[in-house]
Amino acid sequence: TASIKFGYARTSQYINQLFNNETPTPTSLWQLTNQYVPSSLSHNFSLGYFKNYADNIWITSIEAYYRNIDRLFDYKDFADLVANSHVETEILSGRGRARGIELGIKRQVGTIHGSINYTYSRSERKVVGINKSEWYAASFDKPHDLALIVNLEMNKRNQLAFNFTYSTGRPTTIPVDRHFIQGQIAVLNYSDRNAFRIPDYHRLDLAYTIGQ
Numbered sequence: 001t002a003s004i005k006f007g008y009a010r011t012s013q014y015i016n017q018l019f020n021n022e023t024p025t026p027t028s029l030w031q032l033t034n035q036y037v038p039s040s041l042s043h044n045f046s047l048g049y050f051k052n053y054a055d056n057i058w059i060t061s062i063e064a065y066y067r068n069i070d071r072l073f074d075y076k077d078f079a080d081l082v083a084n085s086h087v088e089t090e091i092l093s094g095r096g097r098a099r100g101i102e103l104g105i106k107r108q109v110g111t112i113h114g115s116i117n118y119t120y121s122r123s124e125r126k127v128v129g130i131n132k133s134e135w136y137a138a139s140f141d142k143p144h145d146l147a148l149i150v151n152l153e154m155n156k157r158n159q160l161a162f163n164f165t166y167s168t169g170r171p172t173t174i175p176v177d178r179h180f181i182q183g184q185i186a187v188l189n190y191s192d193r194n195a196f197r198i199p200d201y202h203r204l205d206l207a208y209t210i211g212q
Contacts, residue, residue, distance in 0.1 A: 094127030
């Protein structure tokens with residue numbers, strides 16, 4: 001009824017997506033490994049405890065993970081991306097880390113069944129030449145993520161379902177002020193890389209099903 005699982009993986013990635021947050025509509029590029037851009041390497045660790053209750057009606061789990069990325073790449077500040085055939089001149093190399101914990105509870109059978117899953121995670125980067133060479137949030141860093149599913153089977157034909165999701169807003173880089181040159185040309189001053197976040201996301205779906 002219970003198990004402990006540990007995992008380790010050494011991975012190498014030969015195609016990477018590069019994100020640029022300096023534009024209102026971010027540009028992203030897929031970059032293949034070449035003589036200028038080596039592959040990304042990472043160490044991945046996971047440890048979890050899994051427990052079933054009441055003849056497997058209830059399933060619970062708690063799992064933690066950590067990833068250390070030896071080398072990754074990000075655009076330098078004010079990178080020139082428009083029709084640039086040498087994008088490797090606009091990126092900088094660094095390292096990354098990601099860690100988190102996942103909690104889950106699931107009821108498989110019964111008039112009311114469903115699941116709830118919560119994840120707390122962080123994904124950060126450190127690239128010399130970006131954000132004063134200090135750690136900053138990756139573009140897909142979302143600390144809180146919650147998913148709740150509830151199914152109510154009133155009888156064999158009628159079923160009511162609730163699906164609620166919530167997640168922290170993704171990081172973004174925004175202009176914090178501006179100054180003018182000769183009183184005419186406005187120059188924007190940007191925040192540190194990914195220092196702000198878009199609003200949190202939440203959504204509730206309801207569904208009513210009538211069977212044959």
